[in-house]
Amino acid sequence: MNITPDFSVLGLALTVPLMGYVLAEGIIGKRSYDRMQRRRDEDPKALTGMYRTWIAGAWGSVALVLAVLAVSPGIAPSDLGLNLPAEASETLGMIAGVAFAMTVVALAIGLRGGLPQRQGATGLQPRTTAERWWAAAMSVTAGVCEEIVYRGFLIAFGVGVLGLETTPAALLALALFAAGHLYQGWQSMFLIALVGGALTRLYLTTGSLVLPIIVHALIDIMAIVVLPALNGRRSAETAG
Template sequence: MHISPDFSTLGLALSVPLLGYVLAEGLVGKRSYDRMLRRRDTDPKALTRMFRLWVACAWVSAAAALAVLAVSPGAAASDLGLRLPADPSTTLGMIAGAALAVTLIAFATRFRKDVPAQPALTGMHPRTPAERGWALAMAVTAGVCEEIVYRGLLIALGVGVLGLGPKTAAALALALFVAGHAYQGWRGMLLVAVAGYSLTYLYLSSGSLVLPIAVHVLIDVMAMVVLPAVATRRTAPAAG
């Protein structure tokens, strides 16, 4: 992948608070997650309130990334991966394959009693229709916004501002991406690193965020909506 973004002074100024948010996201996320856990059993809106906050912050950060691009005439949308892949048919096939894999994994877990649980994600499993709706919104939001910010803008800033190669800039962006999930603990961060590396590879190999966004959304929908629903049905007492 080759990109050569040239950010304007205004664009760089706008990126400063966004980078500050990225650096603080792990701490902010952990504090809000811990607060939600403490209150969830006594406050029925604790989870949806946290999801609303996270969704709002994610879309604001994505909007800020797009604003940096908008005020930088020397940076093209393609420098942030905002373009269609060179071979759309192959990309659509890969998205279909990922969707099938997600469905098969979710279906297979329906018949197992020993599905390993990631503690931090278990704490966010929705219990009510409202919580499921916000969990779905959070999954889609994370897939879109995190790719724009972490894979799109941060790699472009690494290349255009720090003079790094795309792979080195991607490695730095991946480290920040993992740090942003500190609320999941070391085990969760390890899984995030594996997923993030795969998403980074998809971006660097295609030069487009279309496939990483689609796969990211599928992963999060499975983890936050599909598998919790499967687990709930599996453990629910049989009627009669």
């Protein structure tokens, strides 16, 4: 994949708050997550409120990425992965294959009684219908926004501003992606880095963020909406 972004002076200025958001996201996210955990049993809106805040922050960061693109004539949308893949039919086939595989896994897990959730993600499990809708919205938001910021923008930033080759820029972006999930704990961050590495590979292979966005959103929907619902249903059947 050929990434050759040329940031304008104004574009570079706009990267300052954007990089500030990226560097602070892990700490801010952990603080808001811990606060939500303390308040959740007393405040029925604690989880949805946190999701709303996270969603707003994520889309705000994407707005900054698009602003950098708009004021930098030397940056093509394809430098940020904002283009359709060259082999659209192949990509659609891969998307269908991933969706089918994840559906089969979900059904198998449901039949076998569900899986224990990762410790770092237990606080994100929805308990009500409203929470499930917000969890789904957060999953889609993460799929779109995190891929645009952590894959598209950060790799381009590493190449165009820091002067790195694509691979070192991708590794730096991957480290920041894992750090942004600090609230889930160190063990989960290792798993997140592995998933992020696979998404990075998809991006650099296809030259587009389309497939990484879809796969990322499906993974998050599975983790914080589908599997908790399957586990909850199985627990209710066992208790009954």
